Amino acid sequence: MKKSIQSKSKMKHVIRYIVVSILLIWSLFPVYWMLNNSFKNRIEQFSDTPTFYPNQVTLENYMTLFLELGFHKALLNSLLIATVATTIAVFIGALAAYSLSRYRFIGRKGLLVWILLTRIFPPVTFVIPLYEMMGNAGLLNTRIALILAYIAFNLPFAIWLLIGFFNEVPFELEESAMIDGASPFQTFRKVVLPLIIPGIGATAIFTFITAWNEFLYAMIFIQSPELSTVPVALSGLITEYLVLWGPMSAGGILSAIPIVLLVYLMQDTFIKGLTLGAVKG
Amino acid sequence: MYKTKRTVFIFLILLISLIVLTACNKASSSSGDEETSKEDTKEASTEPVELTIAARAGSMADALTEVVKQYEEETGNKxxxxxxxxxxxxxxxxLDVRNNSGAFDLVMIDDPWMPEFAEGELLTNLDSYFPDGLASDFVQKSAALGKVPYETGSTYAVPFIGNVQMFFYRNDLVEKYDIDAPQTWDDVLAFAETIKDExxxxxxxxxxxxxxxxxxxxYLPLFWAYGGTVLDENMKPQVNTEAGVKAMEMYMKLKETGPKGVETFDSDQIATSLTQGQVAMTIAWPSWVSEVDNKENSNVVGKVNFSAVPSQESDAAAMIGNWLLGIPRTSQNTDAAAAFLEWVTSAETQKEMTILGAGAPTRVSVYEDPELVEQYRHFPAQLEALQNSVARPRTSxxxxxxxxxxxxxxxxLAGQLDIQEGLDKANEELEGILAK
Amino acid sequence: MRKSNTMTHIFLLPAVVVFLVLTVYPLLYAVVTSFYELDFLKGDISFIGLDNFNKLFEHDVFWISLRNTIIFVIVAVLMEVLLGTALAIYFNSGKGLKLIRTAILLPMLLPPITVALTWKMMYDYEFGIINYLLGWIGVAPIEWLSSSNLALLSIIITDVWQWTPFVFLIILASLQAIPEDIYESASVFGANASQCLRYITLPLLKPAIILVLLLRTIDTFQVFEKMYVLTGGGPGNATETITFYIYRHGFRYFETGYATAASIVLVLIIILFSIFYLKRVLKTSNLS
Incomplete structure (x- = not known):
């Protein structure tokens, strides 16, 4: 396959450029449109002939977002909540996934089925009972409520992905470590874990994205605007009479920056991680 | 190799625990504050309290956020x-009230929710705070919405934003074609067809x-204008009567004169097409006026007039759509909330909020305030519409x-069903819902 | 597979605690309330056996929402998986991979609410950029969201836009895990590119494809935000989906019992749809 590519004809070359361009336009155009709108005023956003770049660049949308809506607070809240939830979910998930991948115990199958089931239930169904539980625990209107909810909802997916990664690590590696006298825990920590660091990274990124963009629970568990997260803050821009398209677009762009940075910085780990685990599914 | 990995691992765990601990501390200390403040109010109401309002996002919430700063200064409450x-x-x-969480001390209520909220006993009876009833300055139609049962019962909520539907039309076009402002839906259709053709x-x-x-x-204003009643006195739905059919026929004709895509239009698209000068007429809420005359957002500044909703076989019937403010029964600060409620619906505060762009007051004196009338040219018409408005059916x-x-x-509207067939089906299903 | 020991028990403990505390009660609550007539707002509750389910199956709108959901799932998931896989295979070798990889991820990362609203703006009949661009190549404007026939497809397009990258990533990753030497030895035996694809690449990709099919099927069955923002479930019933139906009954009318009954049915349908992949996933995790 590599050889055939190396001896590519000019035609193939051209086609490839076309495919790449179409793909880039298709994926990026809506994002660009969001960016474009974030610098326009309302009249220009809805002008008869759409403008491909703002004729009158305005920063007002961004100003509204920060000065009137305190968007920076929402960004910080989201960052804190998503980071903590991700870290814990991935940590707990890794421990559980290792045991599920390597060991046989009573209820193993049941646990696996349960994990799948919690993922299949629509989150809407859990709102009332979870709200009641959080209320009884005195956790409503705290970040902890959201952190707990996000751990619970991301754990199944995390365990699931991570089982795949652990399955990829050959048994023999562990066996030889054991023969050398390592305890099971030492084997886990020193032999297995280092090998799946990329997998953990990939799982963490997926979890983070989900927690970062979650809306339903963020809306319901938090009553104080001081504690609200990015998606909730953005929803406040759908007002009774108008959707504030400008600030909404600006908020979308700003909200994406932290994740884009995260993904970009961790890209190699991320891809390597997926390479490790996805094959076994 | 392993050593560095191990350091990373340990570092990660430390980081987690650190973040968790700080998160917990922050959260628990803030909830702790609330606890103490709640207890304080029970002992002495002079201690500052923290009130939380659940509000509908938009210009009125923005105006509310602005005016409460003043209240906070005066009272020391937050x-x-x-x-x-x-x-x-x-x-x-x-969720908050049913689970007795008590997070909210005041809530904004869309007026059709009132029967439902009353039946679920979500709200505090306010009669003890307003022993003589609400001030007679409140528009009577608005005050009636906050009473349970409607108009006659105890007050459970105070009218906060006095919206009523109005008819918006492009006066410049009316003048251009030298006609009278449309009074009936037939006029509207005739004018709309002219505009569309010319x-x-x-x-x-x-x-x-x-x-x-x-x-x-x-659709309701048309339905009423053709003499329709949604529910008869036995609470039976009547949406497939002749009035319903005629109103829908007119509605379909009006659709043809409008822009494409109205099947999924909501207020934002209406506002956009009006402010971009794309349509000549529409029904809208008066709070949009500030947008219509806002130079930054509108191409039709000064060109749009407002009047009562057109009539047809019956008198003009504008739909009232007020936002009320009530106190959930689970509030821990009922007294302070009631005091705030009185303050925020007072004539002075309403005037202030109106200047800040909240849109529609609920007191007659505010509508008649000369300063405001000068700024908001539509206020006299709006007050009249409000006083002659019709409420949506009171059912939970x-x-x-x-x-x-x-x-x-x-x-x-989308052509999936015939008018008669669709309305018959609707009526049948509504019967089932109301019989429950 | 080894026998468990103290360490594995300790390892499992946190996850089991989280599941016990945070998911067992909600799940039981859902199952139990589906047998009750529960009006959450008014606090009325009474046991009615299977009546919620009977009512559900008698309601036309439920069947319409089911039909829409199934069309949505099948079309969207197939398009996403086909497109994602094809692109991954195409870009697995040669130039432009890194560029594409970074760019194509973006749709997945943006807040769903803003994504939906941006598409709503682009689909607008009068002011939208899509109709404007179509005008350039002489295509008459299209009623993307307000036509009963097109609305669902338009929402499918946004879903495909947003989630094809996910498929692309996972498939690409497992492609890159396929050792080069397999292809080399195949070409030694004279296999051409399409034979390589058919007999080597696709079979090796099967587990990954099954995984993304499963994940996408589960998630797409629960699609809600896009309908809510783009069309409000309309025009008429054209974009009403089951999750929308559940939401309306559960949170607008607070018929909690009825809404949970509908979600139980949804869960069963998802299981039915994904039983094939579920079995496989459970089996693979058993084998190791």
Missing amino acids: VNVNAMPYDNLKETVV EQETFGYALRGQRGNPIVSN KWSQVEDTWGMYLSQI
């Missing part, structure tokens, strides 16, 4: 305004056709009635 989208506001309030860039009438609440709010099933009826109206 007021949080939590602004939410429409559906989320209702679900959040219901004008290049402008359509006739824009309707708000999105399924559910939007289409129902938009309204949300479901509206959603279901709106679904069939939308199906008719």
Whole structure:
């Protein structure tokens, strides 16, 4: 396959450029449109002939977002909540996934089925009972409520992905470590874990994205605007009479920056991680 | 190799625990503060309290956030305004009260929710705070909405934003074609067809056709103008009567004069097509006026006039759509909340909020305030419309009635069903809902 | 597979605690309330056996929402998986991979609410950029969201836009895990590119494809935000989906019992749809 590519004809070359361009336009155009709108005023956003770049660049949308809506607070809240939830979910998930991948115990199958089931239930169904539980625990209107909810909802997916990664690590590696006298825990920590660091990274990124963009629970568990997260803050821009398209677009762009940075910085780990685990599914 | 990995691992764990601990500390200390403040109020109401308001996001919540600063200064109390989208506001309030969480001290209530909220006993009876009833300065139609049962019972909520639907039309076009401002729906249709045929860039009438609440709010004025009644005195639905059919026929004709895509229009699209000069007429809420005359957002500044909703076989019937402010029964600061309620609905505060762009006051004296009338040229017409307005049917099933009826109206509008067939189906399903 | 020991028990403990505390009660609550007539707002509750389910199956709108959901799932998931896989295979070798990889991820990372609203703006009949661009190549404007026939497809397009990258990533990753030497030895035996694809690449990709099919099927069955923002479920019933139906009954009318009954049915349908992949996933995790 590599050889055939190396001896590519000019035609193939051209086609490839076309495919790449179409793909880039298709994926990026809506994002660009969001960016474009974030610098326009309302009249220009809805002008008869759409403008491909703002004729009158305005920063007002961004100003509204920060000065009137305190968007920076929402960004910080989201960052804190998503980071903590991700870290814990991935940590707990890794421990559980290792045991599920390597060991046989009573209820193993049941646990696996349960994990799948919690993922299949629509989150809407859990709102009332979870709200009641959080209320009884005195956790409503705290970040902890959201952190707990996000751990619970991301754990199944995390365990699931991570089982795949652990399955990829050959048994023999562990066996030889054991023969050398390592305890099971030492084997886990020193032999297995280092090998799946990329997998953990990939799982963490997926979890983070989900927690970062979650809306339903963020809306319901938090009553104080001081504690609200990015998606909730953005929803406040759908007002009774108008959707504030400008600030909404600006908020979308700003909200994406932290994740884009995260993904970009961790890209190699991320891809390597997926390479490790996805094959076994 | 292993050593560095191990350091990373340990570092990670430390980081986690650190973040968790700080998160816990922050959260628990803040909730601790609330606890103590709640207890304090029970002992002595002079201690500062923290009030949390569940509000509908938009210009009124913005204005509210502004005015409470003044209240905070005067009283030392703290007021949080939590602004939410429409559906989320209702679900959040219901969850809060039903679970006795007591997070909210005041909640904004869309007036059709009142029967439902009353039946669920979500609100505090305010009669002891207003022993002589609400001031007679309040528009009577608005005050009636906050009473349970409607108009006659105890006061459970105070009218806060006095919206009423009005008819918006392009006065410059009326003058251009030298006609009288439309008075009946027949006039509207005739004018709309003229506009559609003669004008290049402008359509006739824009309707708000999105399924559910939007289409129902938009169709109801026609339905009433043709003499329709949603529920008869036995609470039986009557949406497939002759009035319903005629109103829907007119509605379909009006659709033809409007821009394409009205089947999914909500208020934002209506506002956009009006402010961009794309349509000549529509029905809208008065709070949009500030947008219509806002140079930054509008191409039609000064060109749009407002009048009462057109009539047809019956008198003009504008739909009232007030936001009320009530105190959930689970509030821990009922006294302080009631004091705030009185302050925020006073004539002075309402005037202040109106200047800040909240839109529609609920007191007659505010509508007649010369300073405001000068700034808001439509106030006299708006007050008149409000005083002659009609409320949506008072039933605790309204949300479901509206959603279901709106679904069939939308199906008719989109051509999925015939008018008669669709309305018959709607009526049948509404019967089932109301019989429950 | 080894026998468990103290360490594995300790390892499992946190996850089991989280599941016990945070998911067992909600799940039981859902199952139990589906047998009750529960009006959450008013606090009325009474046991009615299977009546919620009977009512559900008698309601036309439920069947319409089911039909829409199934069309949505099948079309969207197939398009996403086909497109994602094809692109991954195409870009697995040669130039432009890194560029594409970074760019194509973006749709997945943006807040769903803003994504939906941006598409709503682009789909607008009068002011939208899509109709404007179509005008350039002489295509008459299209009623993307307000036509009963097109609305669902338009929403499918946004879903495909947003989630094809996910498929692309996972498939690409497992492609890159396929050792080069397999292809080399195949070409030694004279296999051409399409034979390589058919007999080597696709079979090796099967587990990954099954995984993304499963994940996408589960998630797409629960699609809600896009309908809510783009069309409000309309025009008429054209974009009403089951999750929308559940939401309306559960949170607008607070018929909690009825809404949970509908979600139980949804869960069963998802299981039915994904039983094939579920079995496989459970089996693979058993084998190791």
